[in-house]
Amino acid sequence: GENVEQHPSTLSVQEGDSAVIKCTYSDSASNYFPWYKQELGKRPQLIIDIRSNVGEKKDQRIAVTLNKTAKHFSLHITETQPEDSAVYFCAASLYNFNKFYFGSGTKLNVKP
Amino acid sequence: GAVVSQHPSWVICKSGTSVKIECRSLDFQATTMFWYRQFPKQSLMLMATSNEGSKATYEQGVEKDKFLINHASLTLSTLTVTSAHPEDSSFYICSAPHGPSGSGEQYFGPGTRLTVT
Numbered sequence: 263g264e265n266v267e268q269h270p271s272t273l274s275v276q277e278g279d280s281a282v283i284k285c286t287y288s289d290s291a292s293n294y295f296p297w298y299k300q301e302l303g304k305r306p307q308l309i310i311d312i313r314s315n316v317g318e319k320k321d322q323r324i325a326v327t328l329n330k331t332a333k334h335f336s337l338h339i340t341e342t343q344p345e346d347s348a349v350y351f352c353a354a355s356l357y358n359f360n361k362f363y364f365g366s367g368t369k370l371n372v373k374p
Numbered sequence: 375g376a377v378v379s380q381h382p383s384w385v386i387c388k389s390g391t392s393v394k395i396e397c398r399s400l401d402f403q404a405t406t407m408f409w410y411r412q413f414p415k416q417s418l419m420l421m422a423t424s425n426e427g428s429k430a431t432y433e434q435g436v437e438k439d440k441f442l443i444n445h446a447s448l449t450l451s452t453l454t455v456t457s458a459h460p461e462d463s464s465f466y467i468c469s470a471p472h473g474p475s476g477s478g479e480q481y482f483g484p485g486t487r488l489t490v491t
Contacts, residue, residue, distance in 0.1 A: 263433070263434065294478035296478070296480075303465075303485070303487070304484070304485070305467060305482040305483060305484045305485055306418070306467075306482050308479075308480075311478065311479075313478070351417060351418065355478060360406060360408070360471040360478065360480060361408065361420060361423060362408070362418075362420065362469070362480065363420060364410075364417045364418045364419075364420075365417060366416070366417045367416070367417050
């Protein structure tokens with residue numbers, strides 16, 4: 263099955279700085295890569311996703327890059343704000359099957 | 375957007391008893407739903423795929439006789455934890471795909487926190 267690794271496990275940044283979270287995946291057939299934000303005890307919320315036919319996608323302060331050859335993808339958050347503090351999960355999926363395999367998560371702490 | 379609900383939101387049960395968790399798609403039909411388990415400060419681990427009209431498919435290492443899944447209708451999947459033990463205490467989350475065909479979009483339920491005493 264798919265194996266997704268995520269780094270770092272924790273990340274502290276100063277408000278206004280950028281944050282980068284990286285993931286690698288093992289199955290070259292995976293072609294859909296969503297990122298989720300999860301607050302304690304809540305459901306994961308999709309923040310951005312990318313498909314394998316695209317190398318980069320941006321939505322305001324959030325961007326995701328994908329390198330299919332190297333099988334890694336990254337989340338970039340610019341101008342971080344305290345409300346960005348949460349746990350972030352990457353995932354990989356064969357989207358025809360919709361099964362998601364999640365990374366281990368990154369706890370982001372944005373210090374005011 | 376699409377809404378997925380779960381019931382109950384939390385449950386406490388005694389060791390050895392069984393607990394049923396419901397996952398419903400409220401405004402769309404889902405022939406497939408997924409069940410995940412999340413231990414504290416850990417990731418979501420895919421347990422099984424629930425298929426309407428056929429047997430569920432389980433991920434490697436998940437005991438199918440312990441975690442019974444029934445996809446009773448196009449809007450309801452249930453997960454029954456049988457003979458629960460304290461190590462089954464966890465946050466159980468379901469999800470259902472919805473969106474244009476092949477879009478990959480999934481909607482998650484709010485989760486059910488199970489505590490086994």
